[in-house]
Amino acid sequence: MERKNQNQRKKKSHQKELLLQGNEAIVEGALRAGCRFFAGYPITPATEISEILSVKLPQVEGTFIQMEDEIASLGAVIGASLAGVKSMTATSGPGFSLMQENLGFAIIAEVPCVIVNVMRGGPSTGLPTFPSQSDVMQARWGTHGDHPAIVLSASTVRECYDITIKAFNFSEKFRTPAIVLIDEVVAHMREKMILSDEEEIEIFDRVKPTVPPEWYIPFEDTPSGIPAMANFGEGYRYHVTGLTHDIRGFPTSRSDEIGPFVARLHRKISQHFSEIQRAEFFQTEDAEITIVAYGCVARSAKRAMIEAREKGIKVGLLKLVTLWPFVRSAVEKVLQTSKFLLVPEMNMGQVSREVKRVNRGMAKVLTLNKVDGTIITPEEILNRITEVS
């Protein structure tokens, strides 16, 4: 009996029951993933991430620095990652716009890093303290040039933790920036979250070269499309540039080198789509109407689904966790089985464009757009459902 009690106590000491905001959960996820460098610039509604990391990073031999702007923040993050430290920044729409130049650098130079964008309404200063989902397309197409993008979203506090770890893993594994895109509701909402030290969470660290330095080809094509990454100061002296480069990292203007290089940047992501793309299906098997939602809207959508089912309307929900690369196969699955797809979004229609793009006449795609700074309620979704059912 006594022994059992001891065990229980022991178990409890490994388990933390926390009441956290989404932004706080992002911090916990980042630290768990091994993030030890953060550079940022104050901006609502992402500031808590900076503030908390300024306290926590120095406690774990990490580094926090407040830079002069968001351009500098991402620059410092990329530099720290090249030196071998997992790095992150956090911002909102206007700051994210300033980061787009260096985001392109991280993509072409294949530097792992994580960028959190807690969305606000825009354009410009817009609605700093109100929720919005209007940066879905900025996250995909904000930087210049042809490029792939990895963008994850969350609708619960626990998911903020999980996708931040995922974002670090993807960035390290695929040697590319990964973006955590959440809305202000999820960022500031408090929910219970259980964290356990014993929970097995996969943490991925970048693959380092195992060959001697003179054999190292820093941007070599491999079956996975992902070259091994040497950190600065570890004996593998190589060149990192934002110019289109050959496999040794040296600038090139030879078309027989440029073409394969740009193709590889895309291929290293596209051939791992199934690993990156996450979506959750709720009662979609028999659904005549399937709601496609993400972020805080997925919460309203779930409630609307339950209420609709109570009224006898067969409604399902496809919740998107990965926003980019677009979860085409998951959406196609519900397009084939549902009569209607409803895409409620707190923007003028960004994910719904993608849903319509992959539809090809399989179902009717309906939209519900709200851009007044308030959330989309279950009632509003339910009303839209009853209009068509």
Add this chain to the structure above:
Amino acid sequence: MGEVTKLIHKYLRHDKKFPHVWCPGCGIGIMLGALIRAIDRIGFEKDEVVLVSGIGCSGRLPVYVDFNTLHTTHGRALTFATGVKLAKPSLKVIVIMGDGDAVAIGGNHFIHAARRNIDVTSIILNNSIYGMTGGQSSPTTPYGMKSSTTVYSNIEQDFKISELAITAGAVFVGRGTVYQARLLDSLIEKAMLKPGFSVVEVVAHCHTQYGKQNRLGTAVEMMEWQRDHSVTVEKAATMKPEQLQEKIVIGVLVDKALPVYQNEYEKIRERAKATIGR
């Protein structure tokens, strides 16, 4: 092979596709030579040196040398350098910038890196023009001069890079011209040995763009102009301001001590760790 050539070859990347991008007669090669000699004299290991640059003619410098090299975005070199240095303080981080890079697009990063006293050495090639893009005016193009975007006349006042660095808080500031290669060797060496944010302004000519548009002659003639207009700090102290018009004051302009960011941050770590579990 002469001793100097041997030394340069020790640091060049021989698998890089030469020839380099610079025009015959350009001063950037002199600056690169000075940097290599200074690094060799101090005895830094190649593996511990990170050479960071921005965009422009000067931005192409790191690719030719056998260090950890990082060619960043325009004006942002110091931000990347800040990340590298803070993530791995054992690395020796040197940043190469042009005048447009350092005080136009990167002006904000420049003053803040100086203010924070980040332990990096900035070497700024000031040729008063945007050379690579075809000779547009820069923040250091003097009043009244011509460029491809000021064909009538430049009506703006120019930045004095070293003075800007001093005001922003740099702990070491030196200035030389590419005519005085040995002075550059010594300034760069001192800057790299200095803990904190150090700056070496290298006044150079761009005969291809700036010289041509302002009829200043050949590279050699422009370097002779540098020689004839240079005044040492010591001599300048004895001269009146009006006598210093059009003069380039060369030598060590500032050498002082201020707390270095990474050392201060180490103290923050100690304080932060002491709060755990409280």
